[in-house]
Amino acid sequence: MSSGSPRLPTQEEVAHYRDNGWVHLPNLVPSSVATQLLEHAKTLMGGEAEEVKSNKPNRTSSQRTMWQDYDEPSKSDPVFDEFAHSEGLGHVAHDLLGRPVRYLQDQLLVKLPAAKGGGATTWHQDMPYLPFDRSGVAHIWVALIDIPAEMGTMRFLSGSQKQGLFGRALHDDKGDLTATHPELFDECEMSPPLDLRAGDATVHDAATVHFAPPNATDAPRWAYLTAFFRADTLFTGAPHRDTNAIPELIPNKPFDHPRFPVAYPVR
Numbered sequence: 001m002s003s004g005s006p007r008l009p010t011q012e013e014v015a016h017y018r019d020n021g022w023v024h025l026p027n028l029v030p031s032s033v034a035t036q037l038l039e040h041a042k043t044l045m046g047g048e049a050e051e052v053k054s055n056k057p058n059r060t061s062s063q064r065t066m067w068q069d070y071d072e073p074s075k076s077d078p079v080f081d082e083f084a085h086s087e088g089l090g091h092v093a094h095d096l097l098g099r100p101v102r103y104l105q106d107q108l109l110v111k112l113p114a115a116k117g118g119g120a121t122t123w124h125q126d127m128p129y130l131p132f133d134r135s136g137v138a139h140i141w142v143a144l145i146d147i148p149a150e151m152g153t154m155r156f157l158s159g160s161q162k163q164g165l166f167g168r169a170l171h172d173d174k175g176d177l178t179a180t181h182p183e184l185f186d187e188c189e190m191s192p193p194l195d196l197r198a199g200d201a202t203v204h205d206a207a208t209v210h211f212a213p214p215n216a217t218d219a220p221r222w223a224y225l226t227a228f229f230r231a232d233t234l235f236t237g238a239p240h241r242d243t244n245a246i247p248e249l250i251p252n253k254p255f256d257h258p259r260f261p262v263a264y265p266v267r
């Protein structure tokens, strides 16, 4: 991988993350690293992200418009493997959470132009989907190209991570959180539209309510997500695609398994 580990968040950025449940990290990695990851993403997914490798049978029709997604590129591509499992990236998650962290997963999330069928990522939290007994999960979402707001950068309800959990909003027949919990949009301030440069990131807590508008440009939006969680989290035993195939995981025990290594501090 071309030189350049992620930079660490500043004290102000850490404070912003803990207070608001999200933070914008300009230049988290050099743009050359983003460009290298983009090249490898295109090799895996095709130049227009026409290859979708995930197979999620319980996905709703609205969910299918949100992204062309490719799960776990780090399993098949050494450049993603090196980046996702780097000590430097674990260190970023550690500093934001203020605790030792384990690696959870990675995913390419490409939002197609609205004119080609791409839709909004509807308002949701990630936490209700996870088989974890406690909060403290960071999603690091890196722009692999320049992503202006109109291409679909995320918006967050600041402070919503402190309000509780509001259900599996991506699957709720009643609609997303604007329909089921409209009060949240009065109680929490919405983050501003963000223009990201290649190599910039947003990081959000899995309990933070978030959304991304449809991609109003004519080019695909290329983003790469890695996720980290508190190393002392216990497994609840609930079904999840990242844990279903791992019989060694025991409910009410930590995730002591090579699939979920402690990313920082590395012993």
Ligand SMILES: O=C(O)CCC(=O)C(=O)O
Binding pocket: 067, 109, 111, 121, 126, 139, 141, 154, 210, 211, 212, 223, 225
């Ligand atoms: O890429 C997107 O549009 C949304 C990503 C997201 O929901 C997440 O990272 O938790």
